[in-house]
Amino acid sequence: MPSAPLPRAVFAMDPVHLPPLFPAPLLARLRQTAEIDPGLVVRDFADPVTAPALAAAEVLITGWGCPRLDPDALAAAPRLRTVLHAAGSVRPLVGDALWERGIAVSSAVTGNxxxxxxxxxxxxxxxxxxxxxxxxxxxxxxxxxxxxxxxxxxxxxxxxxxxxxxxxxxxxxxxxxxxxxxxxxxxxxxxxxxxxxxxxxxxxxxxxxxxxxxxxxxxxxxxxxxxxxxxxxxxxxxxxxxxxxxxxxxxxxxxxxxxxxxxxxxxxxxxxxxxxxxxxxxxxxxxxxxxxTPHIAGSLGNELERLGRIVVAELERLATGLPLAHEVRLADLARVA
Known part of the structure; x- marks a missing residue:
């Protein structure tokens, strides 16, 4: 019996954060769970170069520097069903359009x-x-x-x-x-x-x-x-x-x-x-x-990998049909960062 195809995922963040979030061994583990091009990192949801990948994406792996997921951004990703945020608060990232689409959101805020x-x-x-x-x-x-x-x-x-x-x-x-x-x-x-x-x-x-x-x-x-x-x-x-x-x-x-x-x-x-x-x-x-101190208390240096590990674990849960362990719900945003 053929195995199910891997979900298609896309990175969306400032590319400078990608190597510390997902060092080579962790990136290899991620690529066993999702079809993703590590060389393609979205900075602008209107960029025609990234349009084909976004159009096919089911999972968006976001981080610091990701543009806000406004209606235009979501229109560029019609198959998107999950956002896995490899950083802290999702408040600057998500809006009403995302919740109305029923897209699931997970954050690595506990790791931070x-x-x-x-x-x-x-x-x-x-x-x-x-x-x-x-x-x-x-x-x-x-x-x-x-x-x-x-x-x-x-x-x-x-x-x-x-x-x-x-x-x-x-x-x-x-x-x-x-x-x-x-x-x-x-x-x-x-x-x-x-x-x-x-x-x-x-x-x-x-x-x-x-x-x-x-x-x-x-x-x-x-x-x-x-x-x-x-x-x-x-x-x-x-x-x-x-x-x-x-x-x-x-x-x-x-x-x-x-x-x-x-x-x-x-x-x-x-x-x-x-x-x-x-x-x-x-x-x-x-x-x-x-x-x-210059805003250094949160994850930096090798601590960033902890956030990447949370994202990969969430992706593995999705692949096996388990619920997200770090899901963020709209009701949560009334009292959390």
Whole structure:
């Protein structure tokens, strides 16, 4: 009995991402499950060169740099039934036309959540040890700190406030379990029982800000979360408290945050800002109480292969008639990134 033909798939992303997402062994595994030309990567759905491949495509493997799947793009792919996104949020990619067509969507966002949670854990531990200030002091004095210099440092019993039990937030909560922290959580979609199961004490946002030593912002970027940390709420964080933002800059009032940091009252670890990048004249580049990184918490380097593995596993599930393990539904987009 002849075997069923492989589904036809097409890559759609910035080609620079293809090699790290799908290194040779993983690409070979993908090609055992789908008919795909690795040399053809769509950047423009109106490009006549890619028109024949898109017209036959049943699966679109997307990534960073993929154009939005608007009605014109979908018209170029009449046989398309599944989009496998080898990146995080699908919000910028999909629209009403895709859902109306009944096209299934899967995202590797869970794979991208892990390195963000790992970065955040590392920053929590370093901030608790006051490592950044000690580094600067050591550079200047070449002397070991005195007991007075380290009296306020240490991670025993630190109160860690997690804003958002998102995918990143949940991974972070898992990673925090082995440590001697008091973990607090604010998420309007998580009830008391679930918060306790996650290892955290549920609190209102205001109470979490008042009680936390270190606040980690892990909420999705939604209209409801825009500027959720405004001037009044930032003022609730205790003097010397630390804000870690690996979510999106839009969740924090940038002027209010800058004022708090310039005053020296708060410390911050910022992997995301608004705007991004900051203007060259921003004081945040130079403040000793700010640790600023260029949006590196998510998958990069060899971590990108984790996202490719998720896509290939989803393609294998499709080929064997199994449901997608990481399907994104329209209803999900109301409360996730």
């Amino acid at each position: 959540a892990l390195p963000v949670a790992e970065y955040t854990l590392a920053m929590i531990l370093l901030a608790g040890k006051d490592a950044f200030a000690h580094r600067d002091r050591f550079r200047a004095t070449h002397a070991r700190p005195s007991p007075a210099d380290t009296a306020a440092a240490g991670n025993l019993g630190r109160r860690i406030g997690i804003i958002g039990a998102s995918r990143v937030g949940r991974r972070l909560l898992e990673l925090l379990r082995p440590f001697d922290f008091e973990v607090l959580l604010h998420d309007p979609y998580v009830d008391t029982a679930e918060a306790h199961a996650l290892g955290a004490e549920p609190l209102s946002l205001e109470e979490l800000l008042r009680r936390s030593d270190i606040v980690s912002l892990n909420a999705p970027d939604l209209p409801e979360t825009y500027r959720m940390l405004d001037r009044a709420r930032l003022a609730l964080i205790r003097d010397g408290g630390v804000l870690i933002n690996t979510a999106r800059g839009a969740l924090v009032d940038p002027d209010a945050l800058t004022d708090e940091l310039v005053s020296g009252r708060l410390h911050a670890v910022l992997d995301v800002t608004e705007p991004e990048p900051l203007p060259a004249a921003s004081p945040l580049y130079r403040l000793p109480n700010v640790f600023l």
